[in-house]
Amino acid sequence: MFSQVKISLSEIVTAATVAWVAQVLLGKWIKAKHVARELSSCPPTSALTLFNPFRPISLAIGSFYPFKNQLGNMFARFSLYKKYGSTCLVSATFWDAIPTYWFADADALKTITSDRFTFMKDVEAYETLNVYGHSIVGQEGTEWKRHRAVAMNAFNEANNALVWRESTRTVNKWFTQIDAVPLDESIDLLRDLTRATLLIIGSAGFGRHAPWVEDSSSLSHKVNLSSAVEEATAQLLPRILIPKFIWNAITQNNVYIPFFKPVVDKAQDALEVLRGHMAEIISEARSRLINDEKDNEDGAALLKNLVEANMMTFEQGNEGGYKSLTDEELYSNMFMYYLAGHETTAHTLCFVFVYLALYPECQQKVFEEILKIYPNGVPTEAPPSSYKKILPQLEYTSAVLHESLRLCPPVIRLVKLAQRDTILKSKRFVMSSKGNIGSTEVVDVPIEKGAMCVLDILGLHMNLIHWGNDVEKFKPERFIDTPHYTWPRDAFLAFSGGPRSCIGQRFAITESVCIIASVVRRYEVLLPQDVLAMKLEEQERRLLDWKPGMTIIPANARVRFKKREI
Template identity: 35%
Template sequence: MGNHPGSRQLVSNASVLGQILPRIRGISGGRHAIWREKHTIFQEAGWDGLANVSIIPRLRTQIWLSDAAAIKEVTMSRARFPKPVHQYRVLLLFGGNIVASEGDEWKRYRKVAAPAFSEKNNKLVWDETVKIMVDMFHTLWNDAPEVTVDHCIEITLPIALFVIGVAGFGRKVSWKDDTVVPPGYTMSFKEALHVVSTGTIVKAIVPNWAMGLTKHFRHVRDAFKELDNYMFDMIRARRESEKKEERYDLFSQLLDASQVETEDGMPQITDRELVGNIFIFLLAGHETTAHTLCFTFAMLALYPEEQDKLYKEIKSLMPDPTRLPTYDEMNSFQYSMAVFYETLRMFPPVNGIPKQSAEDTSIVVGNGSGDSVAIPCPKGTYITIDTPGLHYNPRYWSDPHSFKPERFLGDWPRDAFVPFSAGPRACIGRRFFETEGIAILIMLISRYKVTVKEEPQFANETFEERKARVLAAKPVLTLSPTRVPLTFTKRE
């Protein structure tokens, strides 16, 4: 690799051992190295590309990238830099899907899935999200003048779950109902959906033979089985239904597409693949939305002046506080989108996007001085798009550690913003995600002011200490907030 700057260490950061060991020079990089270092490690090396070599569990060459042009080249060149699908085996829990596939298989899945993410589906997402928020204000919060939560995830996770329930599965889920367990089942659809969405990491890392060892493991195992049964029952029910309703949820749209036969008379995707893809949309659409919104409300609580700017925009577009925003107005809420994007820049859901070199090649990277160099990239080299490294790179973002939503109001470096990845493999559900997030943000900020919960044990902390505490995070399946205690005070 031309002895290009980077780490030379015994244990790979991608290995299980590498995720356990602390940072020891020459031995291991330590847990969550990408999130912890952000762009610092690139600045120290003098280049926005690093050549890393490790020996355990096997000789491994890897290039980390925080150079926008190099990342664009990698993401646009699918043949040279395919996705290492073997790293996504844990996402095959329900069946083959668009995320854990490559080549012709990926093309087939995308051909079927792309039409499902339509404007009609986006409008459904918006309308149902608004209804869910109104229901939360009235039913859960009882229009209380003040609501305090120990962790904001207590609010954002169920909201995101309810949205994916209705816009993803076509099943309305609410705050107080949906506890009925149908004959033949051991838990309600709502419970199965919740346990699967929060228990995926358990199902992914615990061997099947061990899933019966604890009560929690058994509950997760049973929830996966129940959700699988629910989805196959939904497939049968909708196929056997005499009255064909016009439905725009993802499940119905994929089901319709799956019934279109290919030239050889086979369905475009099997029922198992249909279920596998719906599960991926559940996983991607639920956790990432919930965590991003949690970070968004934390930032607005820490920076009240930014929250005031956001509220003023909402008020200017919706002077009547009783009127509900419509999907047609979404693009008018520019500061809302700017706040959302700035949160995604600072807290990207996926810290490292993996690729692999399919041939001996090279990747040109630059630095802050305007120099460039080609890093030799042997066949089989792992390439990591370092999202925090790119999003905190001062070449593209001035004062990158500061929360400045206005940077997204004018011209901004689109190639240096990859929370949804980039190129042909970019997130197919981006608009779904944005639509849901903006609707939630508008609805909540229009009615409630957000502040950090006052706790006696933190009475004497400085702003920087409070900021570090509230914004503490760690990468799990996606970047997860540790604890965001907030108070929501009803606006006059």
């Protein structure tokens, strides 16, 4: 006789649930593998990426997954393209079987960034950035054109001159902080450059002039504006990573969810504190516009444009309505310009100063270049004519900035979605026995409607075909044109490209070059004491380490500053 087996209802439900989940996952795996195999125009023909490469989950786990040598790895650079001998790689996302094309090819990426009707921004990926409302960052089509039209004329040559002046003023504030640090101590570049770039966007963009350290007794808010922006920026990551339904349940319905509740409350508080600052700034600007008052100092063109647009009647279609912003859009755009206007520049400058410390011969060239312009030292104030007169003379300094951006671009990848069937060009190539690019051929890559095209910016910047066999080396000279060489503009996407390239590109370059030149004129940039005995490769690994975020974040950017005698 068989013994009687008793199975509870809960066990049956559990078993059925496990079987159903396994069936669903297996079905998705089979479908994704089938889609991947169909993408035979480029290798590898059956690769799967577990998650959409442009969703919060990929950002959250990007430091360790996908693993090394897997497609989608954040730190792969050009290695997988080299392995397969192709500037286009293909995969399919596991969960929704989206055909995905990874491009590190200048011609293909130029087409993608230039044709905004065929290739559109993945708007859904930017939904979590709408912390106050919609902004220019997450819009497409006519909505993007409306947001861009509001701000565009604020980024002009007059504003660039102001940026140069405010950068000069701010860097002199930083000098006071640096001079108080003993020579054997390292400077935390991320901390100091974040503060410097916040002060510059605050003054040049929004007319807010603040000291390096604000007296807490004079504050009408919990914290000063710079600290409010820093904290809101830091809390943006939880805002992005926490699922929307959890966030809304806590913030809108006051539902207590363990672990998430304190994180959400902290992030929400930071965003509300910043909103209070922005409300005050907007109120003052609106009052000046109503009373036709002029600012005490020039500047704040960006703020003026945003507030004027908010004061217009919003009627989509006519000229006035076309350049209008709702209250929510006003706050969200202000936040985005503050965020984009300081974070990417601060992070880039961290890498610049580390590279200058690692390569003293390059630093010497920057010093010799700026010495001709500032023989008596860095001025405390920059006259209006400084920008147009000085910036064109800083060719090598600008090249140092661009080479740092090539090796450490703030955003390492972007995504566009194909709106119709089309064909892109990529290259197949053969590596020689010495590790150099041998023969190449151009191939057609059919792209079907709905496919995802990844703009692999870091891969593009490390492409040997475009940048030469010494692509891994820090070599600013590659960004200086000569009678026999023109650097490949289409293979450089640190500011993206096409109509949707960074609206503040010139602002960032002007600010960065001014800071680099001013600091190198006053100080010799030295390596930290604790890495002096290491080989160059280990020094680079330590000091240029970064972690993925909305932009790449320097993890250990430190240098020492020694005041020059000259």
